[in-house]
Amino acid sequence: MIPGAFEYHRPETLGEATGLLSQLGDSARVLAGGHSLIPMMKLRMAAPEHLIDLAAIADLRGIAVGDDIRIGAMVTQAELIAHDGLAAACPLLREAALQIADPQVRYVGTVGGNVANGDPGNDMPGLMQCLGARYSLAGPGGTREVAARDFYISAYETARADDEILTGILVPHPAPGTGYAYEKQKRKIGDYATAAAAVTIGRNGASVAMTNLADRPIWSEAAGKALAAGDAAGAVAAALAEIDPGDDNRGPAEFKRHVAGVMLRRAIDRARARMG
């Protein structure tokens, strides 16, 4: 459990960081909380020669609740949970974040790392898709925004270019009275989801996303439409038609498919009960 040798960089500005990234190319990876990357390095499944730590870049920190909600990439999951304004503006973020790992991981793990990682087991990507969030990316050629719903291609493959850094996440305010729920089944504290579902239902429609049930998070447009039309069973059927779980230690695909349906059904019931 000892990683290979690497050089450590700690830039203080975003420009420096993107500069390093384009200069060092493939051999470099950015380091956020390290709670996904470092385990992979210890298993020697990742062996970057350069780590560019984003911890000293002030611009990547902070939560701002304005016209949109802006969450800096280096905001930790614990900071997200502790932020009162955010909990009031978008309570689903907090509810879901509390179901990630355990407090130790959340103190260090960042929101940006969680969404940029591209691991289908991460909880934030499906959540951000459900909420219709957009990601800000900065690279040598400038900045751009990508919708969470367009970001995930397959496991560890995202729309982010290798020389880009994810700087923040923009979440639109849910319409007043929006019902919400994040339901996650896991084997124990600190485990990724066997199946998880994020649901919002409000005046502007409904949204449904699922976690760890395919090689990427699954946002189901059809499920959202059915749910908005009041058809919960149709929403579940539509979402289940889009997932593609695999067998692993959590159980065979057949089981996960069933649990996915149960989680989604429960999330819908809770979200409906919370509608204002």
Add this chain to the structure above:
Amino acid sequence: MNEITPTPAERAEKLKGLGSSRKRVEDVRFTQGKGNYVDDIKLPGMLFGDFVRSPYAHARVVSIDAEAAKQVPGVVAVLTAADLAPLGLHWMPTLAGDKQMVLADGKVLFQGQEVAFVVATDRYAAADAVELVEVDYEELPVVTDPFKALEPDAPVLREDIADQKEGAHGARRHHNHIFTWEQGDREATEKVLAEADVVAEEMIYYHRTHPCPLETCGCVASMDKVNGKLTVWGTFQAPHAVRTVASLISGIAEHNIRIISPDIGGGFGNKVGVYPGYICSIVASIVTGKPVKWVEDRMENLMATAFARDYWMQGKIAATKDGRITGLWCHVTADHGGFDACADPTKFPAGFFNICTGSYDIPVAWLAVDGVYTNKAPGGVAYRCSFRVTEAAYLIERMIEVLAIKLGIDAAELRRKNFIRKDQFPYRSALGWEYDSGDYHTAWDKALAAVGYEDLRAEQADRVESFRRGETRKLMGVGLTFFTEIVGAGPVKNCDILGLGMFDSCEIRIHPTGSAIARLGTISQGQGHATTFAQILASEIGIPADNITIEEGDTDTAPYGLGTYGSRSTPVAGAATAMAGRKIRAKAQMIAAYLLEVHDDDVEWDVDRFVVKGAPERFKAMAEIAFAAYNQAIPGIEPGLEAVSYYDPPNMTYPFGAYVCVVDVDVDTGQVDIRRFYALDDCGTRINPMIIEGQVHGGLTEALAIAMGQEIAYDELGNVKTGTLMDFFVPTAWETPHYETDWTTTPSPHHPIGAKGVGESPNVGGVPCFSNAVNDAFRAFGHVHAHMPHDHWRVWKIAHDLGLHG
């Protein structure tokens, strides 16, 4: 005379002896992070070892090229079997009479097997070099299923002994067969089965799991070439046995070997055996002349050091129509992995599995265990239980449930009907044990009353009705267990390890000012020996426990003993402690009589002093006696106050307990909520109730882990699927339910203080209790038995197969 004379009870309380919930003296350092574990040991010039391990479960090792690895700055040596062979150390004997490769000798037999040992000036260089050792493997067909391993055309795993028809435990009938161990009367048992009113039959698998102690295994070996002395600090549950084995296999004289077990972060059987890492570190230290440290990481621990269980148990139990058990038949297929490295007393290749008649008066029984080689890691240790006793308790406690279903009798009633009665003790079981003492009916009634058993059953029946009406998706299960342990190995006449009798020892020195040190042949790994053994002694010799130091684990100072596992410390070393204490007291009596100027027989013991019979105001307290032992010339008595006792127990001890678990099972997700867990333990005399409670909590939590999800699983290629703590379940406070503990006290008649041992009971009783609860939840729908672990998907599958998902 004192003005305020404390009563004997007050004086006794001050001693903090037997029965006192004295706080653990160890915890002062542990809670401050001041423990001293193997990895805390740092010696000047120390080197670090790391293993190249096999990625394959079965393969020929065609060649090993270490040239690139040797070029890594800091690398001192790379050892392979070829380097160890001239020393005769490329193989080592196992505790089970087999031999095991230290480094791959031509082939590998399990994933994670040690192939080469890299020694470097730091851990990082060693880990980098491990990556660069190039091993050319030629894959061979893999067998991970013990039944397939015994098929006629199964691949030959152990080519070294393929033609050997006799093993360490008798005849071998197949190239992958290790032994058959048979107990009881087959003919009589099969006759009973043939003629019985009812026979219940079930195949019960107790899956492979792992003790997974918080601290992994490791050592620091230091060969001092000047004085010829080898010192090894290591995670050893049996330091003296390690010294003797090290001497026998290395040829270094035993007095030149010093084994030290420092603080140990949990063992649970994982640290009983001898591992290649120890041998390689010793060799590397001899070769380099420098101390060498080796500490395995978590994945290595889970993959390669000793596993537990992996027993396929076919049970048949016969009974009369009205529920009197008339016979038990059992055949076990035991998966031992690539080498037979079980840690059992030599004459017991399946441990004390023949305790499988449990707490019941079963007139005839037969048992056979077949040990089998497969392409899995070696081991088969007693993970928080006496040798194979958890397996035995699991078998009988599941079979009782299966029989109750078949008979349509309440499982609590069926147990009560068949318990060995109090007046039958000492009780000779059909499979050969002599149970020392018990009062099962009293314990059972107390347990059932405490949980309100009748009400639970009524609630459960209501729940089934509401479920059928579609009002709930949760079922309720009531798990029952009544277990009997067999611990305290053991009588030298039938218990030995590699020829070393399983006695244990204690040596006591009383200091002139009335405090003391006692050294034992055991070694605590969290059990709290420094606390409890001082309590035993306090009650025996009247010196406050706070004034007694307990020291273990250094073979240069401790008397010879066989170590700590199988709940043997209190039954054996605890007895030695009491006996040595009594020797001290006998001498103290003579000194006291001399000081009081009366005849030896005219004084009597009173808590912490000898008093003149009939004149309690005339006495000598232990502190005064101790001083006299060092400053008075007493005719006919040597100066000093010391004693040593080597205790050969006349019998095992038989702790027992009654457990009840109530669960709510979510039929749709397979999630099981432990609503209630009640544990009544009878461990004989209770030395420290607080420590007992702590041991019960810990043991139950490990039982919860095993029953509900913890396993070492392999795929068909022999890859370990559960090699990290993400997949290998270790419960946190979050998953752990609240436990209610209770007790009865039935002392052991043959133990000096009546104590029986408790550390492992909760695992032995807990595993079947959790499992019975889950199985019981589905009983109303025709379900009989499902294998552990009862993780979400397997529980879901029970519901699914019963058609409960509509």
